[in-house]
Amino acid sequence: xxxxxxxxxxxxxxxxxxxxxxxxxxxxxxxxxxxxxxxxxxxxxxxxxxxxxxxxxxxxxxxxxxxxxxxxxxxxxxxxxxxxxxxxxxxxxxxxxxxxxxxxxxxxxxxxxxxxxxxxxxxxxxxxxxxxxxxxxxxxxxxxxxxxxxxxxxxxxxxxxxxxxxxxxxxxxxxxxxxxxxxxxxxxxxxxxxxxxxxxxxxxxxxxxxxxxxxxxxxxxxxxxxxxxxxxxxxxxxxxxxxxxxxxxxxxxxxxxxxxxxxxxxxxxxxxxxxxxxxxxxxxxxxxxxxxxxxxxxx
Amino acid sequence: xxxxxxxxxxxxxxxxxxxxxxxxxxxxxxxxxxxxxxxxxxxxxxxxxxxxxxxxxxxxxxxxxxxxxxxxxxxxxxxxxxxxxxxxxxxxxxxxxxxxxxxxxxxxxxxxxxxxxxxxxxxxxxxxxxxxxxxxxxxxxxxxxxxxxxxxxxxxxxxxxxxxxxxxxxxxxxxxxxxxxxxxxxxxxxxxxxxxxxxxxxxxxxxxxxxxxxxxxxxxxxxxxxxxxxxxxxxxxxxxxxxxxxxxxxxxxxxxxxxxxxxxxxxxxxxxxxxxxxxxxxxxxxx
Numbered sequence: 001x002x003x004x005x006x007x008x009x010x011x012x013x014x015x016x017x018x019x020x021x022x023x024x025x026x027x028x029x030x031x032x033x034x035x036x037x038x039x040x041x042x043x044x045x046x047x048x049x050x051x052x053x054x055x056x057x058x059x060x061x062x063x064x065x066x067x068x069x070x071x072x073x074x075x076x077x078x079x080x081x082x083x084x085x086x087x088x089x090x091x092x093x094x095x096x097x098x099x100x101x102x103x104x105x106x107x108x109x110x111x112x113x114x115x116x117x118x119x120x121x122x123x124x125x126x127x128x129x130x131x132x133x134x135x136x137x138x139x140x141x142x143x144x145x146x147x148x149x150x151x152x153x154x155x156x157x158x159x160x161x162x163x164x165x166x167x168x169x170x171x172x173x174x175x176x177x178x179x180x181x182x183x184x185x186x187x188x189x190x191x192x193x194x195x196x197x198x199x200x201x202x203x204x205x206x207x208x209x210x211x212x213x214x215x216x217x218x219x220x221x222x223x224x225x226x227x228x229x230x231x232x233x234x235x236x237x238x239x240x241x242x243x244x245x246x247x248x249x250x251x252x253x254x255x256x257x258x259x260x261x262x263x264x265x266x267x268x269x270x271x272x273x274x275x276x277x278x279x280x281x282x283x284x285x286x287x288x289x290x291x292x293x294x295x296x297x298x299x
Numbered sequence: 300x301x302x303x304x305x306x307x308x309x310x311x312x313x314x315x316x317x318x319x320x321x322x323x324x325x326x327x328x329x330x331x332x333x334x335x336x337x338x339x340x341x342x343x344x345x346x347x348x349x350x351x352x353x354x355x356x357x358x359x360x361x362x363x364x365x366x367x368x369x370x371x372x373x374x375x376x377x378x379x380x381x382x383x384x385x386x387x388x389x390x391x392x393x394x395x396x397x398x399x400x401x402x403x404x405x406x407x408x409x410x411x412x413x414x415x416x417x418x419x420x421x422x423x424x425x426x427x428x429x430x431x432x433x434x435x436x437x438x439x440x441x442x443x444x445x446x447x448x449x450x451x452x453x454x455x456x457x458x459x460x461x462x463x464x465x466x467x468x469x470x471x472x473x474x475x476x477x478x479x480x481x482x483x484x485x486x487x488x489x490x491x492x493x494x495x496x497x498x499x500x501x502x503x504x505x506x507x508x509x510x511x512x513x514x515x516x517x518x519x520x521x522x523x524x525x526x527x528x529x530x531x532x533x534x535x536x537x538x539x540x541x542x543x544x545x546x547x548x549x550x551x552x553x554x555x556x557x558x559x560x561x562x563x564x565x566x567x568x569x570x571x572x573x574x575x576x577x578x579x580x581x582x583x584x585x586x
Contacts, residue, residue, distance in 0.1 A: 033433025
């Protein structure tokens with residue numbers, strides 16, 4: 001018996017150790033390293049990196065910049081991330097869910113699904129370039145349409161002006177990410193028993209009632225997954241910003257991940273860059289905790 | 300009878316409206332790609348005056364594609380080769396290592412299992428930004444900074460967590476009878492894993508591979524941090540540096556964008572079923 005346990009242990013080690021060595025050295029080690037670097041200051045260990053990045057007032061690197069409100073951005077990277085989430089999260093979650101429900105009655109629904117999903121497949125850098133393209137004064141369709149219907153103030157390259165850059169990116173990210181919510185919700189709706197909806201129909205429920213009273217509550221788990229993953233995505237946003245606006249103009253569309261990169265690559269201020277990375281990481285722990293609880297509950 | 304008649308008519312009308320609305324949204328969603336394509340196959344000097352939506356009467360050319368691929372200023376072909384060189388090993392190395400971890404998690408019970416599992420979930424959630432700064436100095440110390448092999452190492456390690464999670468869910472749902480029968484016949488754990496379990500898991504492995512490959516191909520942040528010589532840069536780095544000589548030439552930029560997203564789109568088109576399963580599994584933990 002004991003030899004069998006020994007053999008089992010040896011095989012378990014064989015399965016786990018090769019992968020976990022890589023993870024330990026190249027993932028867990030550097031994560032711990034970032035925390036340590038964030039406390040390293042010229043005067044020994046301390047919190048001054050955190051103090052500096054939080055109180056920074058230069059618009060391109062500020063995390064919070066809410067003086068003289070209300071006014072157009074820059075509002076600081078952290079606020080931009082929050083505004084981004086506040087618009088993008090409900091918009092994509094709801095639109096995806098609604099489309100997933102309506103799709104059941106659409107001819108060529110698999111084509112529609114594929115079209116909506118393209119945004120999930122393409123590199124986000126390309127997504128950012130396309131956003132710049134769509135909002136370009138000369139060849140972009142949005143400014144040209146705005147000009148056509150008389151919105152002369154919006155007949156410009158959106159990504160080049162502080163009052164429109166952030167919202168252009170947010171709209172673009174809705175375009176890129178709705179396919180995710182649609183796909184996850186469609187899978188959940190497909191797995192519902194058919195009799196569910198049929199029975200409600202026979203009872204005389206309207207489509208709208210079926211959506212709110214039956215579909216929405218029964219795909220709750222999928223919706224929670226979409227919300228968590230979207231929150232994580234909104235916090236991590238970087239490529240789109242880099243490709244479309246480089247955080248500009250004048251920090252009007254910068255985000256946490258971008259500020260972290262600026263500190264690292266331009267200022268060579270590794271302690272401050274690490275401090276921003278830690279702040280970003282701590283924020284992701286909120287959706288992460290919800291996600292982990294959900295997964296552990298399911299087993 | 301009458302009420303039934305109206306009922307059928309009402310439903311059909313709403314179906315028509317739903318079809319119109321949903322297809323309108325779908326076409327709206329497709330429009331940026333159509334625009335991008337139109338700009339890429341026409342001379343930019345023409346597009347900028349007429350708009351890409353004037354389809355008739357323009358000139359069509361592949362010049363933009365030839366330019367971005369071969370002109371040494373843009374050199375997308377080099378980016379293609381570098382991205383492929385990185386993405387292929389960065390798909391298969393974590394795939395096999397993570398499948399082994401997942402099998403250990405699924406078939407053995409041990410004391411640290413829950414802790415290690417939560418660790419994997421945490422790694423899945425934290426952003427790349429969390430680990431790049433120390434990683435930069437580690438790669439530098441190892442002489443792997445600005446080397447393709449360094450980036451392969453980073454991507455492989457980073458991919459293990461999510462693939463292990465995904466494969467573990469798959470193994471948990473897999474029936475164990477064949478494995479038990481093989482064990483009775485005297486097969487060892489390694490034989491069972493490599494000869495029986497892995498071959499039956501091909502669909503799940505295909506899902507994980509399709510997504511990991513696309514993510515590595517699409518990655519920009521790791522590449523931006525760890526690769527800086529133009530001749531080593533991957534495709535996503537190359538495409539954002541495309542500019543015209545005097546102004547932003549959207550003809551070149553759109554051709555470059557299309558070439559960059561072509562590979563992930565082909566993977567998606569070829570492995571659509573697996574890709575979607577992988578996406579749902581990654582997000583919701585269903586194998």
